[in-house]
Amino acid sequence: MTRFVDSGPIPMRRGKREQPPAVEHPENNLSRYTDVYSKEVMDHFSNPRNVGVIENPDGSGEVGNPVCGDMMKITILVEDDVITDIKFQTLGCGAAIATSSITTEMAKGKSLKEAMKITRDAVAENLGGLPPNKMHCSNLAADALQKAIEDYLKRQGRDIKNEKV
Ligand code: FES
Secondary structure, three states: OOOOOOOOOOOOOOOOOOOOOOOOOHHHOHHHHOOOOOHHHHHHHHOOOOEOOOOOOOEEEEEEOOOOOOEEEEEEEEEOOEEEEEEEEEEOOHHHHHHHHHHHHHHOOOEHHHHOOOOHHHHHHHOOOOOHHHHHHHHHHHHHHHHHHHHHHHHOOOOHHHHOO
16 A cells, blocks of 8 residues: 655745856956056957968968967968068967967068067067066067068078078
8 A cells, every 4th residue: 555645735936046146257357467467468368460370371380389388370471572461370378369469460561571570579568568477478479470481481492591681
């Protein structure tokens, strides 16, 4: 014989369940980084320019940072020794994104000789500086640009040593 145990009424759901208060994800709250990074860094990080890869580029440079493992690729189009278009793709930190973005802006429209003078320090300076522990991030963009220029010259059968001023 089956025995039934009366455990009282089944609790009913009443109305909507109360939602927990919204918590902002720390990654979405960029304002806390403005003490560390300049407004130029924040601008280029939030709105990076010249992102992507140029199909059939005239030159391409790729570098990696052995310390953090980040990667950077820059592709260029060149006409009459002037960089007419440039794009970057990075697997890197926020500082790497910002430095790549400004590097492409600094190089676009410049002659190869002028672009060869874009150094790691010049990139950081144009961003209003970088925290010391992020200076290495500016190396990626500047080095990838130099490699892309070298690649272009090599494809043209020109010697990089004769091109440097
Ligand atoms: Fe790797 Fe910035 S931490 S490039």
